[in-house]
Amino acid sequence: EAGVAQSPRYKIIEKRQSVAFWCNPISGHATLYWYQQILGQGPKLLIQFQNNGVVDDSQLPKDRFSAERLKGVDSTLKIQPAKLEDSAVYLCASSLGGSRNIQYFGAGTRLSVL
């Protein structure tokens, strides 16, 4: 089966610019996660979707970050405006949901904010 697809793989922007990341989960996976992984740290959950609804976005900096999963399939994560501290790898993961919670990860998008 195809894995979780993410694009772009790399992005370099200047601070105060905007950027968007795209994720297409494994077919049939109801749950989709966006993580931020800063160098030297474990992944930090930004937002969790169940189909097209938000389960948890408590750690999403909503003043600058937004995410949507309109049709319950693919998802976009946006940062506007970006700050230097947003430099990180943004990971998307998906799972079947509920107790079937093995998460499958995309390759990630490495963002550098200059």
Place this chain on the structure above:
Amino acid sequence: AQRVTQPEKLLSVFKGAPVELKCNYSYSGSPELFWYVQYSRQRLQLLLRHISRESIKGFTADLNKGETSFHLKKPFAQEEDSAMYYCALSGSNYQLIWGAGTKLIIKP
């Protein structure tokens, strides 16, 4: 508070030596623990989960509720085991709470 602690940022052992990657957790309910691995230039992937009680690539991990630990072990390290290893805890909403990771280097 729910927390996962991996005390070693870096672990370096010789090929053929035993490996133990430490993971301690803090969780008020019945935990579900995972080990994920990221090999160089590859994506993060599940290595094993405690409820499966299986050995993957020679690795095992036993949940010790008394010591709140889920250490990852392998009796004889191989060079291809060099990778970044993350311990994770499944909390509410089946979210994963992650440790900071341990970089394992196997020396020839």
